[in-house]
Amino acid sequence: HAAEAMKTDLMTITRFVLNEQSKHPESRGDFSILLSHIVLGCKFVCAAVNKAGLAKLIGLAGETNVQGEEQKKLDVLSNEVFVKALVSSGRTCILVSEEDEEAIFVEPSKRGKYCVVFDPLDGSSNIDCGVSIGTIFGVYMLKDGDESRLEDVLQPGKNMLAAGYCMYGSSCTFVLSTGSGLNGFTLDPSLGEFILTHPDIKIPKKGKIYSVNEGNAKNWDGPTAKFVEKCKFPKDGSPAKSLRYIGSMVADVHRTLLYGGVFLYPADKKSPSGKLRVLYEVFPMSFLMEQAGGQSFTGKERALDLVPKKIHERSPIFLGSYDDVEEIKALYAAEEKA
Numbered sequence: 001h002a003a004e005a006m007k008t009d010l011m012t013i014t015r016f017v018l019n020e021q022s023k024h025p026e027s028r029g030d031f032s033i034l035l036s037h038i039v040l041g042c043k044f045v046c047a048a049v050n051k052a053g054l055a056k057l058i059g060l061a062g063e064t065n066v067q068g069e070e071q072k073k074l075d076v077l078s079n080e081v082f083v084k085a086l087v088s089s090g091r092t093c094i095l096v097s098e099e100d101e102e103a104i105f106v107e108p109s110k111r112g113k114y115c116v117v118f119d120p121l122d123g124s125s126n127i128d129c130g131v132s133i134g135t136i137f138g139v140y141m142l143k144d145g146d147e148s149r150l151e152d153v154l155q156p157g158k159n160m161l162a163a164g165y166c167m168y169g170s171s172c173t174f175v176l177s178t179g180s181g182l183n184g185f186t187l188d189p190s191l192g193e194f195i196l197t198h199p200d201i202k203i204p205k206k207g208k209i210y211s212v213n214e215g216n217a218k219n220w221d222g223p224t225a226k227f228v229e230k231c232k233f234p235k236d237g238s239p240a241k242s243l244r245y246i247g248s249m250v251a252d253v254h255r256t257l258l259y260g261g262v263f264l265y266p267a268d269k270k271s272p273s274g275k276l277r278v279l280y281e282v283f284p285m286s287f288l289m290e291q292a293g294g295q296s297f298t299g300k301e302r303a304l305d306l307v308p309k310k311i312h313e314r315s316p317i318f319l320g321s322y323d324d325v326e327e328i329k330a331l332y333a334a335e336e337k338a
Ligand code: P6P
Pocket: 122, 123, 124, 125, 213, 247, 248, 249, 250, 252, 275
C-alpha cells in the first residue's frame, strides 16, 4: 500500500519544506520562501541544460544564433537566473556566486536575513559531452540582524542552516538538508514538481570506491599517496577498491552518498590549497555528508570547522564513508607526529 500511497499522496519538496517549517512554530516561513525560490531556479536551469545540446545546433555559446540573438553561456545564464530568483525572494541580504568576483549585497528594499553561497553550474566544462553537472548551495543566517557585512558569509560551514545540490543528469535530482537528515527529490517533468524519491539518505559506513583524479598523482603529498596506494594494493588481503571519477563534483558526491566510498580533491604541489572552493563546494557537500552519517576532512581539520578568510578560498577535501575518511585522518595524523 505504501507504493500506492506514494502514487497518490505525493510528497513534493514544497510540502516537505512546509512540514519541516511546522516543526519551528516561531518560524514565519521566510526559509520556506527562500527554498522555493532556489527550487524555481533549479527548475529553470534544468530546462536550459536539457536544451543545451539543441542550443548548440542554433548557435554556439558566445556567438549569435540563427535568430541573431547572443547565445549566453549556460553558466552565465544560470548565474543570472539564481541571482534574480534569490533577490526577488526578498529573503536574502548577501549572495556569493562562483561566477561573481565580488559578493552581491542585496538592495535594502529587497533585503532579508539569509546569506546564500552558490555555484550555479558546477562542472559546466562537462556540458558538451553530456556528463551530469549541478547547482550547489549553502545558506547562512545573517550574524547581526541589522547590518549585512562580508563577515556574514565568512562563517565556518558548521554555521550553515541548510545546504543542497541539484544534479542535471539523466534525471533532475535535488538533494537537500535543513540540518535534520538528508533527503533526495526527483523532478517529475509532467508535474513540474520535485517528488521525494530518496527519503533519509544514509551513506554506507565503509565503501568499495575511491574517487580522485589520478592524473595528479605525481604531485600528491605522502598521506594522500599512501591512502590511494592502500586502495589499490590493500595489505590486509581485502579486495582492492574500484576507481570511479566523473570529474563533476555533484555527480561524484551523489554517487558517493548513495553507494559509499570516498571522494578526494587533495592539495598538491601545483595547488597547495587544492582546487575546490570552500564556501560553495566544500562546505555544502561536507554539510550533506555529515547529515548522511559520513564525514569530511581537509587534511588538517574537520571541513565544517574551517573559517574562510576570502569568499573564493579553496581547500583540499576528503569526504565520504565514515570509516574510509577515518583512515585518511590517521595517515595525516601519523605524518604530523613523524
Ligand atoms: P579536475 C569541475 O570543473 C570541478 O570544479 C568539480 O566539479 C570537479 O570535481 C573538479 O573540478 C574536477 O577537477 O582537476 O579533476 O578536472
